[in-house]
Amino acid sequence: MKDLFDRYDFHGHRLANRIVMAPMTRSRAADDGTPRPMMVEYYAQRSEAGLIVSEGTNISAQAQGFLYTPGIFTEAHIEAWRRVTAAVHAQGSTFFLQLWHVGRIGHPDNMEAGLHPVAPSALAHPRTIVTRSGPQPTVVPRAMNLDEVKQAIAQYATAARNAIRAGCDGVEIHAANGYLPSQFLHSSSNLRADRYGGGIADRIRFLVEVAQACAAAIGAHRVGVRITPFSAFNGATSPDDEAGLYDQLLAALEDLELGYLHAVTAEVSGNVTLAEAERQKVADVLGFVRPRWRRTLIAAGNFDLERARATIRDGRADLVAFGRDFISNPDLVIRLRHGYPLARRDPAEWYGAGAEGYTDYPRWGVTPSAGAAAQLESAE
Numbered sequence: 001m002k003d004l005f006d007r008y009d010f011h012g013h014r015l016a017n018r019i020v021m022a023p024m025t026r027s028r029a030a031d032d033g034t035p036r037p038m039m040v041e042y043y044a045q046r047s048e049a050g051l052i053v054s055e056g057t058n059i060s061a062q063a064q065g066f067l068y069t070p071g072i073f074t075e076a077h078i079e080a081w082r083r084v085t086a087a088v089h090a091q092g093s094t095f096f097l098q099l100w101h102v103g104r105i106g107h108p109d110n111m112e113a114g115l116h117p118v119a120p121s122a123l124a125h126p127r128t129i130v131t132r133s134g135p136q137p138t139v140v141p142r143a144m145n146l147d148e149v150k151q152a153i154a155q156y157a158t159a160a161r162n163a164i165r166a167g168c169d170g171v172e173i174h175a176a177n178g179y180l181p182s183q184f185l186h187s188s189s190n191l192r193a194d195r196y197g198g199g200i201a202d203r204i205r206f207l208v209e210v211a212q213a214c215a216a217a218i219g220a221h222r223v224g225v226r227i228t229p230f231s232a233f234n235g236a237t238s239p240d241d242e243a244g245l246y247d248q249l250l251a252a253l254e255d256l257e258l259g260y261l262h263a264v265t266a267e268v269s270g271n272v273t274l275a276e277a278e279r280q281k282v283a284d285v286l287g288f289v290r291p292r293w294r295r296t297l298i299a300a301g302n303f304d305l306e307r308a309r310a311t312i313r314d315g316r317a318d319l320v321a322f323g324r325d326f327i328s329n330p331d332l333v334i335r336l337r338h339g340y341p342l343a344r345r346d347p348a349e350w351y352g353a354g355a356e357g358y359t360d361y362p363r364w365g366v367t368p369s370a371g372a373a374a375q376l377e378s379a380e
């Protein structure tokens with residue numbers, strides 16, 4: 001019988017277990033997007049995971065929406081990521097870099113001077129973004145012209161090449177959570193009249209071409225795609241036919257023979273688990289995706305040990321990703337394996353600051369140093 005702690009091999013990637021560290025923005029890069037040395041320690045501490053997917057990493061200056069998020073488009077970025085991948089590989093884990101373009105979910109104050117957020121269409125999604133002068137409402141993005149669409153696709157491919165130069169085992173295209181590829185997918189954010197908008201076949205074209213370009217650049221088996229079907233986070237909705245959209249998307253992506261698909265359950269909206277009553281009503285994402293995706297499938301979204309094991313055993317996914325629990329439990333794999341209690345989640349530490357709440361969570365059985373952020377508790 002298949003188990004969470006079994007080895008898993010796919011396309012030459014040899015994972016020590018079926019546990020994935022989910023991509024998580026922690027906003028600890030330098031101002032210019034260069035990963036700081038503490039990021040080396042952070043990822044190395046968590047490298048008992050069979051596979052680590054990095055935090056969202058900007059493919060270009062135009063792609064950036066949030067402060068202190070890392071990039072993969074300068075030589076300094078590549079050099080710094082190389083230290084991360086070397087440390088993770090030394091611990092025996094596999095590392096995919098998540099490629100991120102926020103599209104309209106950004107703010108000019110968080111971008112290089114003169115840049116303005118771009119998107120498929122000039123439609124804002126109302127929310128606030130933290131800037132150096134505090135939270136500010138999003139702005140109306142500028143609609144990308146055809147040249148800019150082509151350029152963005154090419155930038156994904158360059159970023160994928162850069163990731164491989166930095167020692168990554170592959171890249172994950174962030175097509176989840178309402179960022180740029182998702183903005184192209186959905187009818188509520190894409191009103192284009194050219195070949196990248198309109199019917200489903202046209203709205204999926206951007207993501208399919210991005211995946212093709214990355215596959216051509218580094219090999220299809222090194223490319224994964226992350227999606228959040230049936231989640232309205234960041235305004236990612238297709239009220240006309242969301243099932244039809246993902247049906248056609250998965251068929252098109254399957255043809256590309258990619259490394260994996262990473263699907264997030266609809267129990268989670270961004271980084272928040274829905275309330276119990278809401279969770280009862282959401283679509284069964286894995287039930288939808290699995291019959292349409294026979295290749296490697298990663299499931300994420302509100303998993304605990306029991307559900308993760310059942311998911312693997314029943315073949316509803318091949319790998320299970322854990323997000324929030326990996327923040328406060330660097331040794332999550334050991335704790336799950338031995339049934340040790342998990343450390344408390346502390347959302348106040350999630351984004352942007354120093355090493356506190358980042359690299360100072362103790363391993364099981366190690367006495368927390370003075371001022372350490374995590375208090376061991378019996379399970380939440």
Ligand SMILES: Cc1cc2nc3c(=O)[nH]c(=O)nc-3n(C[C@H](O)[C@H](O)[C@H](O)COP(=O)(O)O)c2cc1C
Pocket residue numbers: 022023024025026055056098174176177226264268270271272300301302303321322323324325350351
């Ligand atoms: C602090 C934080 C940052 C996140 N950043 C990203 C990100 O950069 N890219 C992404 O695809 N998902 C991101 N997510 C979502 C997680 O990958 C994951 O899907 C979500 O936390 C649900 O999994 P969990 O219930 O195991 O935490 C983030 C979540 C958290 C808590």
